[in-house]
Amino acid sequence: MNLAITKHGAAPLPTQYLTFLLGEERFAVGILHVKEIIEYAGTATVPMMPDCVRGVINLRGAVVPVIDLSARFGRGVAAIGKRTSIIIAEIEDGEGKQVLGMMVDAVNAVVEIEPPDIEAAPPFGAHIRADFIAGIAKCQGRFVILLALERVLSTGEVVELSRHAVPLATASSRASP
């Protein structure tokens, strides 16, 4: 199922968010970041990368990395479920525009959230890193955590992780006298 958001009908508004599930919790990202949503159909694993990088997929000829959000949030590698999907997102960082996929347990609806309804992240109680949270909003009676996508999908941070993750066999083998 390929859902291309926007382009049909009204232009996306900055107040629109795509909500999705990770475990039992609801999260949301600004719709302007979302390029498309696809069904999860496996990924090609890239060796020697931290768990939060699930692998890469072929998106119409482009090789796109997929981030396992569950692992990224420190909850362990995600299990594949019936509604597991990949949200293809675009963020802007120091190196320009990056396109990355985010693996989520299920994708929900697009909702409207006005700025006044957004509160700052609580100092404690949330189960993920504070800097991943852009804010919390109440939507249809439930709390939704708005993600600071540039932090969550930060290429720089992932690269740092991968740097420390695996020293190549070389260094350790050469080190021994």
Next chain:
Amino acid sequence: MNLDQALQTFITESRELLADMEHALLNIDLSQDWGDQGEAINAIFRAAHTIKGSAGLFSLDHMVAFTHVVESLLDAVRDGRAVIDDDMVALLLACCDHLSSMTDGLAAGQYEADPDTVPEGERLLQQLRRRMGAGDEPAQSLAEQPLTVRPEPDVERMGQAAGNGDSDYWHISLRFGRSVLQNGMDPIAFLRYLARLGRIAGMATVADALPAADEMDAELCYLGFEIAFESTADRAAILGVFEFVQDDCEIRLVAPRGKVSEYVELIRALPENPIRLGEMLVQCGSVTAAELAAALAQQSQQSQHPEVQGEAGAQPAQEAPQRLGSILVAAGQVAPVVVEAALTRQKQAVEQKAQENRSIRVDSDKLDRLIDLVGELIIAGARTSVIGQRLHNAELLEATSTVSNLVEQVRDAALELRMVKIGATFNRFQRVVHDVARELGKDIGLAVDGEDAELDKTVVEKIGDPLLHLVRNAMDHGIEPAAVRVAAGKPARGMITLNAFHESGSIVIEVSDDGGGLRKEKILAKAVERGLVDPERKLTDAEIYNLIFEAGFSTAETITNLSGRGVGMDVVKRNITALRGSVDVRSVEGQGATVTVRLPLTLAIIDGFLVQVGSSVFVIPLDTIEECIEFAAEPGQDYSNLRGQVLPFIRLRSLFHIAGAPTRRESIVVLRFGKVRAGLVVDTLLGEFQTVIKPLSPIFSEVRCISGSTILGSGDVALILDVGALLQAVDGRGAVAPAPALPALAV
């Protein structure tokens, strides 16, 4: 061509011309005297001149005004009124830079002078004028002599022996085209230049074409000149003076001791009234009045009997170029000499154009698009082959095989288009070395070798900066001050050498210097101090030298503004690694150092071999594979016996932590990279496969053994192995320890 395109062309060509100018300036041998420097000076003048002309077409007044003064100085040099020296070269180089920045401004949409650069421009202009001021002296001395001119036309007859047209002088006839001024050329300047080759013994200015006041366009040229010229120069040299105007000027030469008949021909060829012309020839002394009269009479006689007769009797022969006046002779004979000369010139011009058209300028974007399409073609072709195989249809298989072959040829041809010689990049460094050496107060030269080595244009573009930094580093930290060098018994002049060549599917670029070399102890001490290295570890020399590429490393006592601006060797290494290359340094203390950069020949398409481990498919660059063998290992060891030789191997499954058990019959792919040979243990061999390399997202920049990805005919993604990095795990020394398990991640 719309204005935008024309402007783009102007920008590109100006950049080329400025590069030429810079090159010529750097290579001018100041020890030669003016005569021998001529060609170099001409090249420099040519560049400035052309830019001025073209800038004028676009009404880029700020560029025209600036280049005009540069051109004037160069003119003065050409005339010998100013002498080119070290300082002038530096000044002209600075002018080159200023023009470059103006051109860049143009590219950014700025069609007028940038207020930020105006002061610099002014400063340069002042210096230019000052250098020209030296040339004003000859004119001053002229002013000291009071001068009167007789009101009657001078018949300046120079020493002529009795007889027929024995003038010792060349006769030069010039008729400048209408648009010569608008094309940025000044006839008077050319005459001055001519005067350098000899002496203008006689001159008549032909102003017959000057129209009435109200019809005259002040920007068109209506003048011509008849000149008696005393010189030992030959025809080619004299014509060479007018090289830049040859398209805008009719030039006719009569050699010294030319027969009067030649002058008659000349007169017939020229547009003005022959009587007038005759007078002018006499006036400038090329012929005497008597000679001319006699010859004209003779010609008149001849023409009574025309050789060409039409059907109706004495019909005038058709004259090829219309300007061969029929004034003298009713049935004019076409002057074969002149017409032939004109035709020859035409033919030469056509041939020259043909030569120029052998190369063609191609839009970079168009080329990229072509390569992309070829890439897609390759993938589509692969998919077709896969289907063909699945269907077991012989006819289809043969057809797809033909298609594959053709696609491969198209691919090679397309990639050829992208290959660029590295020479251009190397030669850019001449300027850098020149300027930086001056700045550092050191005497440093640059030698370049392997300029013809070709590499992919994207690689060339990206390798420029890292190479530049390596060169600057060598100049700054490598080459010692002259005094130190001499004390050490070395020549005072330090040498930086750039060399490039192909080796096992890669291009190798070496940056060497004959400076002081790397100081092992110092590097090790610094690395330990910065916590980059465990003090207990014993490192080889090579490992110590390569520490300079680690982040946070710099041993320079003073960080000069060249190399130490926070752009360190670690950034150089990172840039090169991003190109899937490798960098390495060797050194001999006291003698110098060499940095070796190894890069893949192309970033676009790869001939690969597919292997499978578990459910992952990998691509191995075909040119790194020696052979494939069945898996066999010496008991309990990680090496195999390959025809009596030790073959260490790497188990890809354990290296990459791929889950699952290996297949029953594994295979070993025998790889070679540079001097290292090792085997790679995989589950299954899948066969050859040519494909387009898709660069990996920057998120994978730290992954060492993977150099890219590709999409298989099935649509799956396969990763391309970086054999160089893989083999570093073996290093020809034996067993490889599997990589330690990933540590638990703290997020």
Next chain:
Amino acid sequence: MSDIGHLAWDGEINIYRAADLKLEVLQALRAAPVLEIDLAGVTELDTAGLQVLMLAKRTATIEQRELRLRNHSPAVVDVVEMLNLGAFFGDAVLIHS
């Protein structure tokens, strides 16, 4: 109103100014029977500039007026001499030091 028109040319007399100078000169020429152009300040004279002077001289002759060139600067002398135009302009070309 004097009978002699005066113009003074300064600086670089070249193609960039030729069109304007031509108009200026013709206008001045037709405004009085005699026109004097002071050339002391001329630092450069190129072909375009020279042509304007030549045109002016010829026009003066045709229209039976008089054009006098005065105080030829070194740059002007250089050109007039090289192109052998002393006769054409018919002036006494005297340089004051």
